[in-house]
Amino acid sequence: MNQEAAYVQRRPGQWPTVDRETASHAAEEARASAQLQPSNEPVTFSDAVDSWETILEEVKSRRRFAWLILSQYAQVVKFDHDSLRLKFANDASMNKYYSSGVDQLLASVIQSILNHPCQIVTIVGRAGK
Known part of the structure; x- marks a missing residue:
């Protein structure tokens, strides 16, 4: 998921805001993919x-x-x-x-x-x- 998707459209003159639910989900996905899990596939x-x-x-x-x-x-x-x-x-x-x-x-x-x-x-x- 790209980081831009976590931002909500802003009004002129306002700072962009973060959609916390989307940002939280993206962070969980990144953590899950970064963790090494022992492979069930045998190494040949x-x-x-x-x-x-x-x-x-x-x-x-x-x-x-x-x-x-x-x-x-x-x-x-x-x-x-x-x-x-x-x-x-x-x-x-x-x-x-x-x-x-x-x-x-x-x-x-x-x-x-x-x-x-x-x-x-x-x-x-x-x-x-």
Whole structure:
């Protein structure tokens, strides 16, 4: 609903007035659409992979070091409903992921973008294996 609809026609020389009922209804609609509701739709592996670049960009906007760890050393290998499996190139990069709090930041970003909480499981392995 546009804001102009909440205003009542004014007479010349008077300030415009607000139709309180219409303005109240518009505010309720805005609040309802802004609230995140957990989705009933299952999140698929394809959804997670398709959203990975968006997730990385959001991580980058919040904390560049976290983005560096994820973009350079982590790869999404599996996602099933409630868990995301990340494969790290080596032990050192996975240790940095945990010791610097990247795991918590990533969980928060995934929740906000996919609108679905998930557990993040990490493994270490060479690329392509």
